[in-house]
Amino acid sequence: MAMTKRNGKNDTIILNTIEELIPQDHDVRMLDNCIDWSFIYPLVENLYSDVGRPSIDPVVLFKMIFINIIFGIGSMRKTCKEIQVNLAYRWFLGISMDEKVPNYSTWSQNYIRRYSNSEVFEKIFDQILKQAISYGFVDMETVYGDSTHQKANANKNKYTDEEVEIMKKIYENDLLDEINRDREEHGKKPIKKNEKEELNFDEETGKLKRDIQTKHIKISKTDSESGCFHKGEKEKCFAYSHQTFCDRNGFVLASVCVAGNVHDSVSFFSAYKVLNDKYMDQIKNVCLDAGYITPAICKTVLENGQKMYAPYKRPMTKKGYYKKYEYVYDEGYDCYLCPNNKVLSYSTTNKLGYKEYKSNPKDCENCPLRGRCTSSKNFQKVVTRHVWEEYREEVMD
Template identity: 75%
Template sequence: MTMTRRIGKHDNIILNTIEGLVPQDHDVRKLDSCIDWDFIYPLVKELYSNFGRPSIDPVVLFKMVFINITFGIHSMRKTCREIQVNLAYRWFLGISMDEEVPNYSTWSQNYMRRYSDSDVFEQIFDEILRQAMGYGFVDMETIFGDSTHQKANANKNKCLDKEVAIVKKVYEDELLDEINKDREAHGKKPLKSNEKEEFNFDEKSGELKKDIETKHIKVSKTDGESGCFAYSHQTFCDKNGFVVLSLCVPGNVHDSVSFFPAYHLLNKKYKDQIKNLCLDAGYITPAVCKTILEHKQKMYAPYKRPMTKKGFFKKYEYVYDERYDCYICPNIKLLEYSNTNKLGYKEYKSNPKECKECPFLEKCTQSKNYQKVITRHVWEEYREEVMDEIRHTPKWKELYPKRKESIERVFGDCKEQHNLRYTRLRGIEKNQHQALMIFACHNLKRMARWSWKTSSNTIHNWLKMMISRFETHKEKRYSFWSTTLSTI
């Protein structure tokens, strides 16, 4: 058989349809089969005018974003080029071979003029999650939470040193009331404010100025809303890896601080369905434990090693006596209550005269005045319930190991496959929209594959049942004729 050499290109071949060229098991078929994309029209209807020339179909625009994120394409410009030559993408968008692909700037202009100030991204995320719940894929009984960093589109060498006021935490007013109650119970004067406020005389202006507690941070010149040149996404998912909520905050905000606004939104939507929360060691603070337990939910967290110098007694080696409100040291001496500071910690101090002659002094404290000080938060009983009671239950052993299989895997998949590692956008609002679309694509991809697998198994089981019935019927017919012939 001789080798065939193709001469020239067969440009005269016209493809009348794309349907037969897209494989039946291609990902775009799975994405298109599990959801009715027409749900986008009523969400964006109010953003368009009733007059003027026809616009680009909004479903096509959002499907382009889903192609961009789902298939890990890092720019909309490149996405448009891929759609132009990829038949599967054209089939997914409903664009024929002779139809022009929307320009890459079309999406950006639509975003700036229509979608940037709307809540359409959150609504699309919620609708996809709602449909996943309809399939029965989402289990809201146990929620797994964590935060991940996404590198900002900012140059680390271009920054300013800025002095900013320390942001007031959401629970500080409630904590101040608790502190004052505790101080009054011990005969102490109540604190007027939980902030450090002083008035100094400014010689240049001749006025009294109020000094509020501040700190110095580095602020990017290119993206001032990013913290430490990154954004942080406080995210919650279920045991099956479906993301139920995500909130974008600056990267320099600690997880235990960004937890509260995200947890408020989570309870606002799904409070009645959530019974358990699994969080990592960064969330083990009295305020977080108190908030979760007061919502009648269980908090499952890991063991956190005491942050004590090597060779010294650990805090748990000092026994707390609730009745007399004091600590007992390993040498059976008392550490009595002294004060409750503005951070909410009660201070217990030892007697320096007894400590000076103590044989365990070198393992207890390095204080120059031979005095040991132990602190205990006014909400410490909530943290103790989480760490000393809930952590030792069989339910903890069942649920907490699933954390690495759920939320950690979500972050890993989205960073490797859906552009969550870096951001091309600037500003916290744009990155919130992008994060919602990334997690919406993650949910849609997972829902598409699960529903496709379920439907395939259903067809397979139906065929298997029909074959079994045919074989049974065949055996019955053979048995009938065998019996009949033997009687003749």
């Protein structure tokens, strides 16, 4: 067979329509068939004026985002260029061969000026998820929660060290009420709500002043909303944390983005609230990573009538020493028994919500098991138990 060699460019005029050129099994056809995109128009109607020149079709602008993500293009600037030469993308957007594709500047300015401070993206997300639920694609019975970190586009060496106020956790007021109930039951004085504030003497005014608890954190000069993240062997960087819940089929049900220096057990509550505000009646089981096994999280999930499942978490005990579960709690007498059958009696309930149980130093001083129990100089073993510990124990059973 003779070799064929093309000379120059082929300028043949294509008489076929775009509809005929797009394969029937192409992803854009499936995407267009499974979602009714007309729901976007009423969601964005209040963001447009009734006067002035015609705007770019808002459905086109949002479909461009789907092309960017689904086909893994990454850069929105590159996406605009790809649409210009890709017939399948043009068909999906409804842009003809001789029609101009919105450039990156047009897309970005619409995003910045019109959509960035609105809730339209969340509404679109909810509407698409609602369509998926109506088709039976989503299984709400069991949800799975975890977080993932995304590196911010910020130089890790360019930052300022700033002092910021320590924000209260969402459950702190309820925890303080529980602490005070427990302290009163044991004849202790309640902890005041402002006890976390320290009183200092101001030499300039000659008066006492209250100092709110603060901490020092690194603030990126490039992206101040990100947070400095460093975990294990991972590279230290500025990042964001995405707390996400999904079903067993991989459909994302709720997602909240926070700074990368926020612990998973803290960001959980905001994402969990978003999830329950929409689907609480449908959710029966919540599966989480071991890092979420805290008394506050266990209490929150169980009190919502949902079962919580989490993997076994190895006790963080010094090697060679007894594990906490080897000290038996007696609920009737509200005390602990050590491996040598000595009593650790209730001492106090601290402001973090932990009840402290302490041994008698005389029992420990000559105890043959002391080397595996405690290394304290006053010969006293202390075991702590959270006021909401029963919720954590129910999850772990």
